[in-house]
Amino acid sequence: MVRHRAASARVLAGFVVAATLFAAGCSGDADNAASTTTRKPRPVSTTTTQTEHKPTNLTVEVSDMKYSPADATIKVGQTVTWKFSDKAPHNVQGIGDKAMGINSPIIDKGEWSYTFTQPGTYRYLCSLHPDMRGTITVE
Numbered sequence: 155m156v157r158h159r160a161a162s163a164r165v166l167a168g169f170v171v172a173a174t175l176f177a178a179g180c181s182g183d184a185d186n187a188a189s190t191t192t193r194k195p196r197p198v199s200t201t202t203t204q205t206e207h208k209p210t211n212l213t214v215e216v217s218d219m220k221y222s223p224a225d226a227t228i229k230v231g232q233t234v235t236w237k238f239s240d241k242a243p244h245n246v247q248g249i250g251d252k253a254m255g256i257n258s259p260i261i262d263k264g265e266w267s268y269t270f271t272q273p274g275t276y277r278y279l280c281s282l283h284p285d286m287r288g289t290i291t292v293e
């Protein structure tokens with residue numbers, strides 16, 4: 155009886171270790187391992203799920219020949235929407251291999267969104283006005 159209980163406790167301990175390792179492996183960035191994201195329960199929605207249009211977590215205004223905010227920090231999985239309202243047309247083009255997916259058309263007036271699925275620092279510019287630059291940090 156006692157032997158049996160000891161054995162199952164050991165099995166349980168092994169499972170906990172495995173689960174902990176698994177969780178640590180999933181968190182990706184070791185620096186962020188301590189800050190576990192607290193997820194709020196999703197509110198029950200009666201509206202139809204939109205697959206195309208994701209909710210914007212950050213809006214970057216594109217006007218007066220600049221992005222504002224030029225530097226911003228978001229969380230993995232969040233979506234940034236650039237809102238173009240300048241006199242001149244602009245775009246959003248990622249700098250470097252990692253930011254290759256960031257590639258908007260040239261927009262006069264309108265919006266363009268991008269969802270960041272990997273943590274990192276993403277730099278971008280306007281290919282028409284390379285002095286216009288911005289950075290999105292994804293944690």
Ligand SMILES: [Cu+2]
Binds near residue numbers: 244280281283
């Ligand atoms: Cu521009």
